[in-house]
Amino acid sequence: MTAPLLEARGLTRRYRLPRNALLRAAPVLTAVDNTSFTIRAGETLGIVGESGSGKSTLARMVMAFEAPDEGEVLFNGQNLHTLPAPELRKLRQQFQMVFQDPYGSLNPRRAVGWSIAEPLRAIGVDGTTERRTNEALEQVGLHARDAGKYPHEFSGGQRQRIAIARAVVTRPALLVADEAVSALDVSVQAQILNLLMDLQDELGLGILFISHDLAVVGSICDHILVMQHGKALETGPAAQVLRAPTHPYTATLVKAAGISR
Amino acid sequence: MLQLIDFSVSFGNATALRHTSLMIHAGDRLGIVGESGSGKTMLALSLMGMAPDAARLGGMLRMDGRDMTHATEVEWQAIRARRVAMVFQEPMAALNPLRRAGDTVMEPMMVHEGLSRDQARTRALSLFEEVGIPDPAARMRQFPHELSGGQRQRVLIALALACNPALLIADEPTTALDANVALKITDLLVRLSRERDMALVFITLDLAAVARATEHIVVMYGSDMVEQGLTADVLAAPIHPYTKGLLAARPDPTRGLRDANGKRRRLPTIAGTVPQLFALPHGCRFSGRCPVEVSRCTTFKPALKPVGANRHAACHLHTGEDA
Numbered sequence: 001m002t003a004p005l006l007e008a009r010g011l012t013r014r015y016r017l018p019r020n021a022l023l024r025a026a027p028v029l030t031a032v033d034n035t036s037f038t039i040r041a042g043e044t045l046g047i048v049g050e051s052g053s054g055k056s057t058l059a060r061m062v063m064a065f066e067a068p069d070e071g072e073v074l075f076n077g078q079n080l081h082t083l084p085a086p087e088l089r090k091l092r093q094q095f096q097m098v099f100q101d102p103y104g105s106l107n108p109r110r111a112v113g114w115s116i117a118e119p120l121r122a123i124g125v126d127g128t129t130e131r132r133t134n135e136a137l138e139q140v141g142l143h144a145r146d147a148g149k150y151p152h153e154f155s156g157g158q159r160q161r162i163a164i165a166r167a168v169v170t171r172p173a174l175l176v177a178d179e180a181v182s183a184l185d186v187s188v189q190a191q192i193l194n195l196l197m198d199l200q201d202e203l204g205l206g207i208l209f210i211s212h213d214l215a216v217v218g219s220i221c222d223h224i225l226v227m228q229h230g231k232a233l234e235t236g237p238a239a240q241v242l243r244a245p246t247h248p249y250t251a252t253l254v255k256a257a258g259i260s261r
Numbered sequence: 262m263l264q265l266i267d268f269s270v271s272f273g274n275a276t277a278l279r280h281t282s283l284m285i286h287a288g289d290r291l292g293i294v295g296e297s298g299s300g301k302t303m304l305a306l307s308l309m310g311m312a313p314d315a316a317r318l319g320g321m322l323r324m325d326g327r328d329m330t331h332a333t334e335v336e337w338q339a340i341r342a343r344r345v346a347m348v349f350q351e352p353m354a355a356l357n358p359l360r361r362a363g364d365t366v367m368e369p370m371m372v373h374e375g376l377s378r379d380q381a382r383t384r385a386l387s388l389f390e391e392v393g394i395p396d397p398a399a400r401m402r403q404f405p406h407e408l409s410g411g412q413r414q415r416v417l418i419a420l421a422l423a424c425n426p427a428l429l430i431a432d433e434p435t436t437a438l439d440a441n442v443a444l445k446i447t448d449l450l451v452r453l454s455r456e457r458d459m460a461l462v463f464i465t466l467d468l469a470a471v472a473r474a475t476e477h478i479v480v481m482y483g484s485d486m487v488e489q490g491l492t493a494d495v496l497a498a499p500i501h502p503y504t505k506g507l508l509a510a511r512p513d514p515t516r517g518l519r520d521a522n523g524k525r526r527r528l529p530t531i532a533g534t535v536p537q538l539f540a541l542p543h544g545c546r547f548s549g550r551c552p553v554e555v556s557r558c559t560t561f562k563p564a565l566k567p568v569g570a571n572r573h574a575a576c577h578l579h580t581g582e583d584a
Binding site: 050051155156157158185186187188189190191193194197200201212213214215216217218219220221222238239242252253255256257258 | 296297410439440441442443444466468469506507510511512513514515516517518524525527528529530531534535537
């Protein structure tokens with residue numbers, strides 16, 4: 001068995017809430033509570049849970065957008081939260097993120113080619129920017145000529161393809177997708193999920209796939225982690241979790257998703 | 262109580278809804294299914310007399326036997342809330358963040374029916390109870406941000422019920438909710454429709470919710486109705502290729518993640534994208550994406566025609582000769 005691409009160990013993140021009364025201590029919300037998981041190259045881990053369960057906080061810690069209060073994130077054995085900033089910056093090209101709302105995450109005043117090349121500029125790639133942008137566009141099923149168009153000229157599904165192109169342009173090893181298909185129509189959603197699987201086969205990507213939709217997660221993920229109130233309730237191979245959930249909360253999710261055999 | 266005859270909505274040269282005919286009786290539960298740009302929201306807004314001013318309406322919209330197609334805003338105001346009311350998708354956006362939940366629900370009673378504050382409060386309390394909000398008296402004093410997503414949606418439903426409407430239109434009432442909460446809200450709408458003999462128009466892209474909540478279904482695509490029938494029949498044996506594709510594209514984890522060679526299974530898809538309203542294909546709206554289209558599909562638009570009992574579809578392959 002290969003070493004894990006990503007390893008999260010005992011991640012905990014607390015937020016201080018606004019105080020209720022002047023002289024009382026501010027209440028603390030534990031958004032993520034002692035959560036661990038691993039992702040190997042070519043593997044997809046699905047994280048399911050209702051809104052407020054801590055899924056997105058987890059994603060932000062994996063992306064090193066924020067630091068955990070306890071625990072660590074190891075990417076290829078390197079601790080993301082103790083790495084010096086310049087090295088982290090260089091390492092970032094290896095893990096990229098796709099957000100839920102492709103319209104909100106693309107600059108409406110810039111041609112999409114500019115947006116796709118943004119991560120390349122951030123890590124200081126020069127000379128090959130245009131070639132790699134075009135390559136990324138074709139990888140996601142668009143055309144090199146689309147680079148000159150603006151976000152409003154594309155449909156929702158195409159915009160999500162553009163967001164994915166921006167994520168894969170740095171040739172990452174890990175993709176973090178936070179509700180990446182939730183805003184899409186059913187028929188388009190299936191296309192984007194297939195695209196993620198195509199890219200995974202092609203690039204050997206590890207994927208952290210976050211969604212509230214158990215049916216979607218169950219259709220593309222090798223492993224599932226179920227979260228509620230910041231805690232990991234259950235984890236295991238997708239088929240097993242769906243067939244024989246051990247936690248009652250997972251069972252209600254399975255039922256609500258209408259998954260039956 | 263509500264009848265659409267050859268009803269259409271257009272903006273300039275873009276058609277948002279074409280030649281739609283529908284009949285809704287008291288207590289009916291109708292599901293309208295379609296993706297973005299299918300015309301389903303425009304249909305819902307039209308039923309409330311809330312189509313944008315720029316819209317050109319054609320055909321006829323009858324409410325309680327009265328032609329409301331070109332009714333004025335004042336005429337609609339007499340009907341809204343009391344005959345027809347709406348539940349929106351985003352409860353946080355639909356509720357005034359600066360008003361207590363109880364005041365929001367009481368307002369239409371005082372405005373439309375001239376109830377006193379005390380009378381309105383009594384009715385609001387019983388409504389909160391009816392929609393399953395625990396500890397209603399305390400919830401009425403709370404602001405939207407203090408309520409959970411599911412409770413906000415319940416408040417919004419109570420608001421829609423404030424003046425006892427005969428028809429409730431729910432536009433994607435569960436889309437923003439978590440799966441298990443969505444299930445409860447769906448069941449609540451069904452129960453209210455049954456207990457009050459209130460017609461329910463349930464607009465969604467969630468096929469599982471439609472199956473659970475409705476008796477009849479209309480499938481919309483590219484501003485047209487493409488299939489219509491009993492919900493159970495349509496979902497069990499779809500006729501139109503779009504309905505078939507939509508059902509197949511739902512992720513189904515029971516298929517197994519990998520095939521015999523260990524390769525990840527791809528999901529069935531509908532090729533292409535939903536067409537823009539100003540660039541709809543000639544002929545059948547689904548042409549260009551349809552897996553079984555024949556040459557006439559690109560030139561002649563199929564009409565919605567009967568196929569079997571209580572069932573209509575707009576597809577050349579099923580309705581025979583038509584131009």
